[in-house]
Every structure is written in C-alpha cells, then in structure tokens.
Amino acid sequence: MADKSKLGMEFPLYSIKVAENKIVEFAAAVEQKEDTDHIKEIYRDVEAAKNAGYENIPIPPTFPTSFAFWTGGGLLATIKAVGADLNKLLHSEEEYEYYAPICAGDVITRKMKVVDMYDRGRPGRKGWHVQVTILETELINQRGELVLKARTTFMER
C-alpha cells in the first residue's frame, strides 16, 4: 500500500521535447491505424496543422499521459516513489484542463505532486477496502506558460 508520508511530495522536475514522430505514433495508436498516412492530417502534416490554427503539429487530447511515462523512470519509478504496489494498481480517474495548445517542438517541463492519499471502504474487508492516491501534474512550456493541468487518481485494491 502507498506510503501516506508521501502526501504532499513533489517529484523532481523533468523536461522533455515534444517529438513529432511520437505524436504520429500516439495518434496511430488511439486511431487504431496500421498506416501512419491514415491518421488525421493535423497529426502528420505541418501545413494542415498551421491551416487549422496551430503553430505546429498538435498533440491528441490524451497525449499528456505520456509526459509522466517518458520521464523520471516512468511508471515503475513513480509507483515506487509513492510506495505503491504494481500488482494491486488500478487507474480510476483521469482529468485534463487545457490552457493552451501543446505542439511538436515545444519543451515541456513536468511538475508532479502527490495531492491526496486516503482509504476508501472498510479496512480488513477484502474487495471493500482500497487506498486512493491522487497525483497532480502541471505542464509548463518553454515560454514559462502553464499549458495543462492533469489529475490522475489510482487505487490499490
């Protein structure tokens, strides 16, 4: 079970450059396309993206999930840092607030923090007792603008 002394813990800051081919790969995955020429034009063609009002190729709405996975040792390191158990882990909620577009070429700094940890249900009753951990992540671009806030809730069963 997650270690409640980690409540309030701030993870180290990590920065990552948004790679165009990573956007293509992500779009192909969620659009279930074998051929990356078949994904939406804005995710593979800079001109199409610019015509649609973006500075460069934009990210799909749930792409921000990858900033936590591709920095700081990824899922396993994050789980370990809060003392949680991978064998019991379930992702229960995810929320994004979008303040400005994130596009290919942007350098995004990830600021992640443990904002809540609590028990739900009755201790000792199997299947009725879970421990909840909530992580909040702010994404800040190379101009220092807060572009997105994410809230990830996971449970240990």
Place this chain on the structure above:
Amino acid sequence: MTINFDEVAVGDAIPSYTAAPITRTQLVRYAGASGDFNPLHHDETFARMIGMDNVIVHGMFIMGIAGEAITSWIDNKYLRKFSVHFLSMTQTVNLDDFENTKGRATITVRGKVIEKYEENGEKRIRCDIIAQDAQGSRKLTGFFVAALP
C-alpha cells in the same frame, strides 16, 4: 468543418464513434506510443500472477478513443477540460475466436450536450460522454468542456 456555438443545443447528441475491435497488437502499439509499460497490458503471465485471466486494455487507451470521438466532432484546440472515471476493465479480441470475442473489445463512445454557458469570455459547452462495449458494459463515463466559436 467547424461547429459553432449557436448551432449546438442542450440535449443534442454528439456523433457516436465506434472503434475497431481492440487487439493485443494494438495494446503493444499503445504501450510503445504512450510509454505505459505496465505488464498487465501485454504480458499474460503477469496478468495471471495477479489473479486475472488475461491482459486488459489500458484505461488510457479507452480514454484516447473517447478523445478521438470528441475531436472527430470538434477541433482539439477548443477543448478546455476532459475528465473521466474508469468503470470496468476491457479485454481484447481473441484472433482465434474473433466472432465470439469482438463484442467485448468493440468500444462505442456516445455523448450529449448538457450545458451551454459563458466563462472566461468564451462560449462554452459541457458534454457528458460514455464509452461502452458492444455488450453494453460501461467502460468509462465523464465529461468534456469545449469553447466554441
């Protein structure tokens, strides 16, 4: 095609979106794209070790499909908020038993406009969304907020 605020009414359904039956290969592709290498999503021996019959689909893959449903209707630059609760696990289709297993792996996303309002000087809509498999099992529910021209 851009949807305008004035064309949308509370109660309107957003166009429903049905994804292809999800295969294990697509889980591998999603894992590589997102960086989520939880073995629960590709390694059956791990799944069995923690008491599950099979690998399950990343919840975030289902949310990604829901994101596709939304941005097939409105441009993603108009999205202001997107929030979901995951309700149940999704199994992939078995290629050696496609007809009997495709229903559990085929996700349809539906949604409805529930509110129109102004905020931060923008004309915004709030829509409820739900993703279900072809057997009616609910995978996620949630909402999104969009600012429309």
